[in-house]
Amino acid sequence: GAGVSQSPSNKVTEKGKDVELRCDPISGHTALYWYRQSLGQGLEFLIYFQGNSAPDKSGLPSDRFSAERTGGSVSTLTIQRTQQEDSAVYLCASSLNGAFFGQGTRLTVV
Amino acid sequence: SQQGEEDPQALSIQEGENATMNCSYKTSINNLQWYRQNSGRGLVHLILIRSNEREKHSGRLRVTLDTSKKSSSLLITASRAADTASYFCATAAADSSYKLIFGSGTRLLVRP
Numbered sequence: 429g430a431g432v433s434q435s436p437s438n439k440v441t442e443k444g445k446d447v448e449l450r451c452d453p454i455s456g457h458t459a460l461y462w463y464r465q466s467l468g469q470g471l472e473f474l475i476y477f478q479g480n481s482a483p484d485k486s487g488l489p490s491d492r493f494s495a496e497r498t499g500g501s502v503s504t505l506t507i508q509r510t511q512q513e514d515s516a517v518y519l520c521a522s523s524l525n526g527a528f529f530g531q532g533t534r535l536t537v538v
Numbered sequence: 539s540q541q542g543e544e545d546p547q548a549l550s551i552q553e554g555e556n557a558t559m560n561c562s563y564k565t566s567i568n569n570l571q572w573y574r575q576n577s578g579r580g581l582v583h584l585i586l587i588r589s590n591e592r593e594k595h596s597g598r599l600r601v602t603l604d605t606s607k608k609s610s611s612l613l614i615t616a617s618r619a620a621d622t623a624s625y626f627c628a629t630a631a632a633d634s635s636y637k638l639i640f641g642s643g644t645r646l647l648v649r650p
Contacts, residue, residue: 461638465579470626470642484637517579526571526586527628527638532579 453522
């Protein structure tokens with residue numbers, strides 16, 4: 429597709445379970461970002477991939493969060509042992525000159 | 539912590555009026571970008587201004603950048619009800635990482 433695709437669009441999970449969120453960036457975009465947005469709040473930076481460089485993981489809130497980007501394209505964000513405070517919309521963006529965002533995954537931890 | 543901070547947090551204006559939103563940031567930047575988010579999740583890139591630029595226009599949008607004050611403003615002229623959204627500024631750091639950090643946003647309501 430032409431835009432950034434994220435899946436699933438919605439995910440409800442039980443506290444303590446692991447979840448995996450997927451992002452398909454725009455082809456050719458070397459930069460990929462993950463952000464988290466709680467209701468009515470701004471975007472919280474999580475992690476940034478740029479080409480083959482080591483990712484900037486400085487925004488990951490705890491060691492339960494991890495992300496990888498395979499082959500410089502698709503990225504997955506994994507949250508282990510989910511907690512209720514992890515509930516948020518997780519947004520992925522890819523960039524060449526200005527970021528293009530996916531529609532996000534709304535994660536609800538019950 | 540967030541790099542950019544927008545003010546006001548919320549703005550309500552009448553259709554046809556101009557809307558001005560401000561953004562301040564803390565560290566040296568490569569560029570500053572403005573985004574719009576309608577209710578729901580999608581963010582749309584509006585405009586990018588580089589650190590060596592002072593003003594940029596795109597349609598009814600005018601963005602200024604003052605690197606000495608570490609601030610930017612977004613002006614929407616002749617506002618329309620469809621401009622109702624949240625507006626975020628985002629800064630790309632001046633180092634080679636180009637990490638994009640967002641502010642907390644301004645919620646704009648344009649009353650018809």
